[in-house]
Amino acid sequence: MSITVSAPGKLMLMGEHAVVFGKPSIVTAVDHRMYATLDAFPEPKIILEAPEVGLDFYEKNLNELGQGIVPKEASFVEHSVKNFVAKYPISAGVKITTKAGFSSKFGFGSSSAVTVCITKGLSEMFGLNLSNQEIFELSYKTVIDVQGKGSGFDIAAAVWGGTILFQNKGEIVEPLNIPGFDLAVGYTGKKYETVKVLDEVKMVEAEFPDVIAGTYNNIAILVEKALDLIKSGQPNILPKLGQLMNFNQGQLDTLGVNCLELSEIIYAARNAGAYGAKLSGAGKGDCAVCLVDGFNKMQVADGIRNQGYEVIDIVVNAPGARVEM
Numbered sequence: 001m002s003i004t005v006s007a008p009g010k011l012m013l014m015g016e017h018a019v020v021f022g023k024p025s026i027v028t029a030v031d032h033r034m035y036a037t038l039d040a041f042p043e044p045k046i047i048l049e050a051p052e053v054g055l056d057f058y059e060k061n062l063n064e065l066g067q068g069i070v071p072k073e074a075s076f077v078e079h080s081v082k083n084f085v086a087k088y089p090i091s092a093g094v095k096i097t098t099k100a101g102f103s104s105k106f107g108f109g110s111s112s113a114v115t116v117c118i119t120k121g122l123s124e125m126f127g128l129n130l131s132n133q134e135i136f137e138l139s140y141k142t143v144i145d146v147q148g149k150g151s152g153f154d155i156a157a158a159v160w161g162g163t164i165l166f167q168n169k170g171e172i173v174e175p176l177n178i179p180g181f182d183l184a185v186g187y188t189g190k191k192y193e194t195v196k197v198l199d200e201v202k203m204v205e206a207e208f209p210d211v212i213a214g215t216y217n218n219i220a221i222l223v224e225k226a227l228d229l230i231k232s233g234q235p236n237i238l239p240k241l242g243q244l245m246n247f248n249q250g251q252l253d254t255l256g257v258n259c260l261e262l263s264e265i266i267y268a269a270r271n272a273g274a275y276g277a278k279l280s281g282a283g284k285g286d287c288a289v290c291l292v293d294g295f296n297k298m299q300v301a302d303g304i305r306n307q308g309y310e311v312i313d314i315v316v317n318a319p320g321a322r323v324e325m
């Protein structure tokens with residue numbers, strides 16, 4: 001029996017960093033997907049082939065998962081299977097082959113998407129038909145086991161897809177409809193580890209606790225205002241939503257997670273007519289999201305390219321994790 005599951009990457013429209021502390025965020029799934037093919041294996045072990053991360057062959061007995069040396073490239077898959085087996089004991093082995101539809105350098109959440117693929121794949125393979133909520137919870141546990149921190153918003157985007165309000169470690173996941181919105185995405189060309197950025201913000205917070213608490217509160221207020229706007233049913237909300245994204249970017253600058261490349265993309269996009277623009281995710285690298293619609297997307301993308309940055313073509317509101325036929 002062979003089954004292939006895919007899950008989308010994500011971009012954060014508003015609310016990163018504050019979301020780690022239970023505040024609301026707005027995230028959209030993008031049409032760049034991760035894939036995992038699962039085949040039954042006769043012995044009780046996992047076999048992993050993940051060529052896109054340079055892992056040609058890896059194996060581990062089911063009863064030794066998470067023990068001994070776990071190579072970085074195998075950690076999300078191995079812990080996904082470990083957590084699944086701990087909750088739903090299975091005796092059969094599984095061969096897993098992963099395939100990346102996007103590079104891990106963009107900050108689209110490749111590890112979270114792979115984790116969701118494995119959890120959903122095992123659920124399907126063993127006929128458990130776990131709900132989205134159950135897949136979210138198991139996958140989120142895996143991410144915390146591997147990297148120690150994170151809000152889980154990227155897992156939720158990979159599971160549910162679309163554009164969602166995400167809050168409080170997945171206690172609130174609500175689909176959102178933002179009429180007519182699209183994103184021009186500029187890539188800084190550099191990557192900064194999320195956990196490292198979080199640690200740096202923690203150091204700023206230790207020195208200026210009241211400032212940073214205020215910043216998280218401001219971010220929450222901005223996201224709430226964006227949610228009111230999205231749910232208002234008013235026509236043409238993009239200019240106002242863009243303004244709120246720009247304010248959000250100012251708060252992220254206060255946290256110290258902006259960088260020159262992000263600012264250059266953001267200003268190039270705004271000058272080219274984007275409704276708003278800000279960084280997406282942890283910051284200090286990865287991508288900037290620039291709010292556009294069908295009319296100004298090309299012009300904003302050109303503005304980013306003319307500034308010397310790569311534009312990554314994406315479609316927003318991508319479907320969540322699914323079995324591929």
Ligand code: PMV
Nearest residue numbers: 016017107150151194281282
């Ligand atoms: O850099 P990314 O794509 O992993 O996004 C991190 C977003 C944070 O809010 C900073 C952390 C989190 O887990 O929500």
